[in-house]
Amino acid sequence: MDAPVKILVVDDDAGFLKLVVTALSESGYKTIPAQSEVEAKSLCETHAPELIITDYRLRGCSGIDLVRYFHGLDPSRPVILTTGYGSDEVAIQAIREGAYDYLLKPFLLPELLEMVAAALETHRARVSSPQPGKPSLSQSIVGHSRALQNVFKEIGRVANKKVTVFIRGESGTGKELVAAAIHQYSDRSDKPLVTVNCVAIPETLLESELFGHEKGSFTGAHARSIGRFEQANGGTIFLDEIGDMSLSTQAKLLRVLQEGCIQRIGGKEDVRIDVRIIAATNRDLESAIAKKLFREDLFYRLSVVDIYLPALRERAEDVPDLVNHFLSKHSQELGYRPGVISVDAMQLLQQHSWPGNVRELENVVRKAILYAREQPITPGIISNLFAKPGRTDSSESQAISEIISQLLARASAGEISGVRDMLDDLVERELYSQAIALARGNQRKAADWLGVSRPTMKEKLVKYGLYDKSDPS
Known part of the structure; x- marks a missing residue:
C-alpha cells in the first residue's frame, strides 16, 4: 500500500488552518500544519512534503516570500497560494515567483481538493517524464525513425556531389533543415548558403532578387544590385517553394542550370557563377507540369536527386x-x-x-x-x-498570407480565375480536415463543434476525400 501524500499547510488563522487540514485528511492526505514562516520552513525540511499550501498574508512574512523560498528548494514541487486579497498584481506575482496556482478566499473545499489533485499530477509527472534524446544530424534534424534515417542516408550520399537536389515534403516538415545539412556536409560548407523563399517575394521583384540588376534598369534602380545567385557564388543556393515561380522566371533559372551564368536585369554581359542549387516544394509538380504551370525541362534539371521528407504523422x-x-x-x-x-x-x-x-x-x-x-x-x-479555437500562430498567419499572394499573382498573370472560390475551398477543406482529425474520426462530435448537421458534415468529408465509411457515429 502506497504511503499517503504529505501536504504542508501554512496559515496563521487557526480556524481556517483546521478546516483545510480536516478536509485534506478526510481525503486521504497526510497533512502537516504550520502557523508561521519559521515553523513552515522547519517542517518542510523535516517532512519533505509533495505539495505546499500557504496563505498570502502571514504575521511577519509574505506568502509570496514563502512561495519563492519553497520554489527555490524544489521547482518541481507545486505550491498553492491562498489569499483573501484578489488582484491581478497578486496573481501575477505569485505565478512569477513559482506558484502552481492560487485560490481566492473564501473558496469551496471541493475547489481546493480539485486543485490539489491536479497539482499532484504534475508533481508525479516529473518522476515519470521521458529523458531527452540525443541530438541528431546537425543538431537540427531531430529524430531516429527509419523514415528519417533514410533521409540522413540520402543527405550523406549527395552532400559532396555537385548535383542539384530536389526536396519534397509538406509544409512544416523542415525542408530548409535538409538543405542546410546538405550544405554543411558538402565541400562547400565554408562558402555561403543563401536561402530564397520564392513565394514570399512578389513576382515583380523575384527576378531582380535572384539575378540582380544594373543601375537605371527600372524605376527605383539607383545603383547596381548583386542578386542572390552572385551572393551564393562558390556555395549553395536554396530555392524554397519553387513550385510557385512564374514561367518567365523558370526560363531564366533553366538557363542558369544549363549554362552556369546569369544576366542582371538591364545588363548585357553574362556573369559566370559556380553555385549548387537545392530546390524544394510542397506542391505536386507533376500535376503543375500537366497544367502547363511548371516547365518539364526545368523539373528534370532540378530533380537529379529527389529527397522526400516524410510528414510528422509518418514518423x-x-x-x-x-x-x-x-x-x-x-x-x-x-x-x-x-x-x-x-x-x-x-x-x-x-x-x-x-x-x-x-x-x-x-x-x-x-x-x-x-x-x-x-x-x-x-x-x-x-x-x-x-481544444482551443484559433490556434493560429504568426507562422501560420504568414502561410495564409502567402497562399493569398500566390493565388492573386497567378490570377493577375492570367493563369487562373475565381480566386475567392479557390480560397474558400482551401479554408473549408482545412477546417473539416482538422475537425475530423481532432474528433478522432467521430463525425457527430466534429459536426457539433462546427455547428453543422450530420448530413452536411458527411457531404463535406466526401467532397474533400476525408470520409471514413467505418465511422460508427
Whole structure:
C-alpha cells in the first residue's frame, strides 16, 4: 500500500488552518500544519512534503516570500497560494515567483481538493517524464525513425556531389533543415548558403532578387544590385517553394542550370557563377507540369536527386525526440528551467495527426511551456491546447498570407480565375480536415463543434476525400 501524500499547510488563522487540514485528511492526505514562516520552513525540511499550501498574508512574512523560498528548494514541487486579497498584481506575482496556482478566499473545499489533485499530477509527472534524446544530424534534424534515417542516408550520399537536389515534403516538415545539412556536409560548407523563399517575394521583384540588376534598369534602380545567385557564388543556393515561380522566371533559372551564368536585369554581359542549387516544394509538380504551370525541362534539371521528407504523422516515433528538443530550446529562450512532460501527455502528442507537421508541434510545445509555468506538462494542458479555437500562430498567419499572394499573382498573370472560390475551398477543406482529425474520426462530435448537421458534415468529408465509411457515429 502506497504511503499517503504529505501536504504542508501554512496559515496563521487557526480556524481556517483546521478546516483545510480536516478536509485534506478526510481525503486521504497526510497533512502537516504550520502557523508561521519559521515553523513552515522547519517542517518542510523535516517532512519533505509533495505539495505546499500557504496563505498570502502571514504575521511577519509574505506568502509570496514563502512561495519563492519553497520554489527555490524544489521547482518541481507545486505550491498553492491562498489569499483573501484578489488582484491581478497578486496573481501575477505569485505565478512569477513559482506558484502552481492560487485560490481566492473564501473558496469551496471541493475547489481546493480539485486543485490539489491536479497539482499532484504534475508533481508525479516529473518522476515519470521521458529523458531527452540525443541530438541528431546537425543538431537540427531531430529524430531516429527509419523514415528519417533514410533521409540522413540520402543527405550523406549527395552532400559532396555537385548535383542539384530536389526536396519534397509538406509544409512544416523542415525542408530548409535538409538543405542546410546538405550544405554543411558538402565541400562547400565554408562558402555561403543563401536561402530564397520564392513565394514570399512578389513576382515583380523575384527576378531582380535572384539575378540582380544594373543601375537605371527600372524605376527605383539607383545603383547596381548583386542578386542572390552572385551572393551564393562558390556555395549553395536554396530555392524554397519553387513550385510557385512564374514561367518567365523558370526560363531564366533553366538557363542558369544549363549554362552556369546569369544576366542582371538591364545588363548585357553574362556573369559566370559556380553555385549548387537545392530546390524544394510542397506542391505536386507533376500535376503543375500537366497544367502547363511548371516547365518539364526545368523539373528534370532540378530533380537529379529527389529527397522526400516524410510528414510528422509518418514518423510518430520521432515526436518524443522533437518534443524534448523543443522543450530544451524554448525553456531556455523563455528563461525557464528545462521543461519536462509526462508520459501520458507525450502519448497524446504522438497520437495527434499534426497537419502542420513539425512547425505545428513546436508551436504547441512552446505554448505548453508557458501554460505549465516550470511544472511538468500534463495531458490536461495538451488537451486544452488541442481544444482551443484559433490556434493560429504568426507562422501560420504568414502561410495564409502567402497562399493569398500566390493565388492573386497567378490570377493577375492570367493563369487562373475565381480566386475567392479557390480560397474558400482551401479554408473549408482545412477546417473539416482538422475537425475530423481532432474528433478522432467521430463525425457527430466534429459536426457539433462546427455547428453543422450530420448530413452536411458527411457531404463535406466526401467532397474533400476525408470520409471514413467505418465511422460508427
